[in-house]
Amino acid sequence: MDDPYKILGVTRDATADDIRRAYRKLAKRHHPDLNPGDAQAEARFKGVTAANDLLSDPARRARFDRGEIDASGQEQAPRSSWRDHADTGAGRRYSAGAGDPPDWEGDEFADMFSSMFGQGRGRASDAPRRGGDDRYALTTAFLDALNGGTQRVILPDGRSLNARIPPGTTEGQVLRLRGQGRPGVKGGAAGDLLLEIHVASHPLFTRDGQDIRMALPVSLSEAVLGGPVEAPTPTGPVRVRIPPGSDTGSELRLRGRGAPKSAGRPAGDLYATLQVMVGPPDAALTAFLQGWTPEHPTDPRPPTEPPP
Amino acid sequence: MITLEGVLIRIPDLPAPDLERWIVNDWVRPDGEAGSYAFQEIDVARIRLIQELRDQLEINDAALPLVLRLLDQLYDLRRSLREAAQSRRPG
Numbered sequence: 001m002d003d004p005y006k007i008l009g010v011t012r013d014a015t016a017d018d019i020r021r022a023y024r025k026l027a028k029r030h031h032p033d034l035n036p037g038d039a040q041a042e043a044r045f046k047g048v049t050a051a052n053d054l055l056s057d058p059a060r061r062a063r064f065d066r067g068e069i070d071a072s073g074q075e076q077a078p079r080s081s082w083r084d085h086a087d088t089g090a091g092r093r094y095s096a097g098a099g100d101p102p103d104w105e106g107d108e109f110a111d112m113f114s115s116m117f118g119q120g121r122g123r124a125s126d127a128p129r130r131g132g133d134d135r136y137a138l139t140t141a142f143l144d145a146l147n148g149g150t151q152r153v154i155l156p157d158g159r160s161l162n163a164r165i166p167p168g169t170t171e172g173q174v175l176r177l178r179g180q181g182r183p184g185v186k187g188g189a190a191g192d193l194l195l196e197i198h199v200a201s202h203p204l205f206t207r208d209g210q211d212i213r214m215a216l217p218v219s220l221s222e223a224v225l226g227g228p229v230e231a232p233t234p235t236g237p238v239r240v241r242i243p244p245g246s247d248t249g250s251e252l253r254l255r256g257r258g259a260p261k262s263a264g265r266p267a268g269d270l271y272a273t274l275q276v277m278v279g280p281p282d283a284a285l286t287a288f289l290q291g292w293t294p295e296h297p298t299d300p301r302p303p304t305e306p307p308p
Numbered sequence: 309m310i311t312l313e314g315v316l317i318r319i320p321d322l323p324a325p326d327l328e329r330w331i332v333n334d335w336v337r338p339d340g341e342a343g344s345y346a347f348q349e350i351d352v353a354r355i356r357l358i359q360e361l362r363d364q365l366e367i368n369d370a371a372l373p374l375v376l377r378l379l380d381q382l383y384d385l386r387r388s389l390r391e392a393a394q395s396r397r398p399g
Binding site: 087090095 | 386
């Protein structure tokens, strides 16, 4: 065995701290469980460990320095390492897939290798293989995503096809077009085309889960007197009744006028928030307000905390 | 089968609360329930590995799960490679 000082890369007058630091640095690099299958790393780790065992014990270090024992005198009895277990079938007990979220599966490697090596069914290049999936982003109009529709998609390879957008499609949803991905090899099936949907915004409507929200402008007299008005909805205009005495911020619910029923989710509602529009100056209205004393005076700006 | 006490006898410098925490963290996976854990040789080797990583290589509790996870993936990979290589052999 070589000189333990040389193995650790320290001088003969190194302090205990120097030796410990040098050992940790080398042990991290050569630890056999971190370098499975690397015989050199394993040999170096053994040497480093033995050198440290010798030099970290002041009595034994002194005996070595005096030449009473040689460097290989005291090798630790070998004990089974993690690798001896983890490299066998028993190692599955600690497979990274077990007990973890399903985003990583140890089986993935097995699938990968069996597709790489053809699982022993002749040479891989002879076996039919399914084509890969292609993935693209597709921006759809708000109302197409909500009500469903078809959209022409032109792919980077020049092909064009019609993608059917199902009603109630949401931002980030992925549509799978079977057989429209990359062609298979040796008679294998074609892969799929995956379209990740991005929904463009709409000037009137915003989506809130299954519900739709919108602002509904009303005139001063519609708000005060109430009455039927025509409101736009994602499926076309409908007549809604404004209750008398409504105000800016009053909310009307139009049941079932939100996102349509889809994939187990019930249809949503449309919420219209009223916005009172006073309109252009009007002489009669001005004259009326000048002579008007409110029945119940209210402050539209209630006082906040007084300044200190 | 090895009991929790058996493990603590075989690894004398291992504080019991450390081992219990590692089990709760799922770093060590004995059979059975708390109070009646049953360890196998692989679990003892696993405990020694964690102890070495922590005490000798100074990998702290925050980094340990990452290191263990990468190691587990590495060994999964080695196992899969070996199995794939074996299944290719004729006969």
